[in-house]
Amino acid sequence: MYLHGTSKINDKGHLQIGGRDATELVQQFGTPLYVMDEALIRQRCREFVDAFRASGLKFQVAYASKAFCVMAMCRIVEEEGLSLDVVSDGELYTALQAGFPAERIHFHGNNKTPYEIAMAIDEQIGCFVVDNLVELHMLNAIASEKRQKVNVLFRITPGVEAHTHEYISTGQNDSKFGFDLDNGSAYQAVQEVLQLSNIQLLGVHSHIGSQIFEVEGFQLAVDKVIGFAAKVRDELGFIFSVINLGGGFGIRYVEGDTPLPVASYVQAITESIKTNFSQYDYPTPEIWIEPGRSIVGDSGTTLYTVGTYKDIPGIRKYVAVDGGMTDNPRPALYDSRYEAILANRANEPVEEVVSIAGKCCESGDMLIWDVELPKVNTGDILAVTCTGAYNYSMASNYNRIRRPAVLFVKDGEADIVVKRETYDDIVGNDLVPSRMKQVSKTV
Ligand SMILES: Cc1ncc(COP(=O)(O)O)c(C=O)c1O
Numbered sequence: 082m083y084l085h086g087t088s089k090i091n092d093k094g095h096l097q098i099g100g101r102d103a104t105e106l107v108q109q110f111g112t113p114l115y116v117m118d119e120a121l122i123r124q125r126c127r128e129f130v131d132a133f134r135a136s137g138l139k140f141q142v143a144y145a146s147k148a149f150c151v152m153a154m155c156r157i158v159e160e161e162g163l164s165l166d167v168v169s170d171g172e173l174y175t176a177l178q179a180g181f182p183a184e185r186i187h188f189h190g191n192n193k194t195p196y197e198i199a200m201a202i203d204e205q206i207g208c209f210v211v212d213n214l215v216e217l218h219m220l221n222a223i224a225s226e227k228r229q230k231v232n233v234l235f236r237i238t239p240g241v242e243a244h245t246h247e248y249i250s251t252g253q254n255d256s257k258f259g260f261d262l263d264n265g266s267a268y269q270a271v272q273e274v275l276q277l278s279n280i281q282l283l284g285v286h287s288h289i290g291s292q293i294f295e296v297e298g299f300q301l302a303v304d305k306v307i308g309f310a311a312k313v314r315d316e317l318g319f320i321f322s323v324i325n326l327g328g329g330f331g332i333r334y335v336e337g338d339t340p341l342p343v344a345s346y347v348q349a350i351t352e353s354i355k356t357n358f359s360q361y362d363y364p365t366p367e368i369w370i371e372p373g374r375s376i377v378g379d380s381g382t383t384l385y386t387v388g389t390y391k392d393i394p395g396i397r398k399y400v401a402v403d404g405g406m407t408d409n410p411r412p413a414l415y416d417s418r419y420e421a422i423l424a425n426r427a428n429e430p431v432e433e434v435v436s437i438a439g440k441c442c443e444s445g446d447m448l449i450w451d452v453e454l455p456k457v458n459t460g461d462i463l464a465v466t467c468t469g470a471y472n473y474s475m476a477s478n479y480n481r482i483r484r485p486a487v488l489f490v491k492d493g494e495a496d497i498v499v500k501r502e503t504y505d506d507i508v509g510n511d512l513v514p515s516r517m518k519q520v521s522k523t524v
């Protein structure tokens with residue numbers, strides 16, 4: 082079993098994360114429980130920053146907060162000197178509440194509302210990543226009402242297909258995101274923005290997809306971007322000072338996943354930028370990237386308690402846990418694969434192959450198909466690894482299941498950073514119309 086970061090098996094044969102025995106965490110905090118290895122998150126942040134420093138280029142590493150956005154995470158990102166990419170007023174609000182400096186925030190999204198735009202301008206965020214012409218003109222109008230000039234990047238779709246699941250692949254021409262490069266919309270957008278007095282264009286942004294294991298897609302995107310940059314310089318006389326190459330760097334979820342070290346992705350990108358821009362005699366721009374999954378993904382472990390067990394002889398053994406697609410929708414959405422161990426008997430030999438079912442009323446609520454484990458019993462603690470990205474942030478209350486707590490562990494300390502939801506959280510926004518009988522009942 083591959084263990085990430087500070088995770089290891091301790092003398093009692095229990096999984097330990099951040100110096101804390103997982104079975105003791107469960108006794109104290111209950112299950113399901115998201116446990117985040119803070120040291121590993123910080124290590125990943127530093128790997129990106131160090132790799133860029135080594136390149137000698139000017140850079141910003143903006144953590145894509147959609148992967149996991151809570152106030153404590155924003156604090157870490159701030160402390161590690163990264164910028165932050167937000168994609169909604171909720172993420173922006175979380176960052177601001179955490180004291181994240183507004184000038185290091187970049188606002189993304191293909192349908193920003195006028196309210197979100199106004200809020201972000203009032204807070205003086207660093208940059209908008211503009212997705213389309215409707216947004217561009219709305220942004221200019223709101224900025225001019227407020228007598229502000231705002232920095233923007235244009236999100237372009239470079240026509241590069243990343244080798245990943247089609248739902249998380251975004252760089253191809255047929256995408257809901259961004260200005261198409263090949264059909265001329267990106268060029269038209271630059272022509273238009275140069276006429277707008279309340280917008281300062283910094284450069285362009287390209288994000289080709291997520292969970293990518295190769296560097297070729299990023300290099301191809303750089304090829305496309307430099308071609309575009311040169312055309313804009315030669316025909317419109319405008320120089321891009323920033324190129325943002327998005328996120329998408331893959332991580333190891335299961336055996337057979339072959340991500341590159343962070344430094345290799347960064348080196349491929351920075352080398353490609355240096356070579357391409359010097360070939361065109363173009364001033365080397367500042368490079369921004371937006372990793373999400375690769376910062377937090379492998380630091381997360383979800384702990385569950387095993388409940389029921391169903392053996393269909395000759396077909397399958399189902400082991401059900403007290404969570405499922407509500408805390409981790411990725412297997413249901415993308416056929417994502419995960420690994421698991423028994424946290425309370427982590428050193429015992431494999432005895433059976435079982436499939437891990439969630440507790441939702443949904444046949445598709447399966448967390449893992451066919452995982453090898455010791456003989457599983459009711460009450461065992463199952464640990465699913467690599468759940469730090471797009472798990473808590475995509476969790477739901479389907480079946481009115483309360484969302485789990487999130488715990489940060491580091492050097493033997495364990496701190497709740499998101500409380501487990503209560504029944505009051507579940508019904509807190511419900512209202513019963515006055516024409517119906519009003520009852521107040523405490524369970
Ligand atoms: C624009 C943009 N930037 C960054 C990311 C982060 O991607 P990842 O978590 O794969 O690094 C995404 C999500 O795929 C995105 O859409």
Ligand SMILES: N[C@@H](CCCC[NH3+])C(=O)O
Nearest residue numbers: 249251291292411470471
């Ligand atoms: N939510 C996706 C990736 C994010 C896509 C955002 N552009 C996943 O879990 O893999």
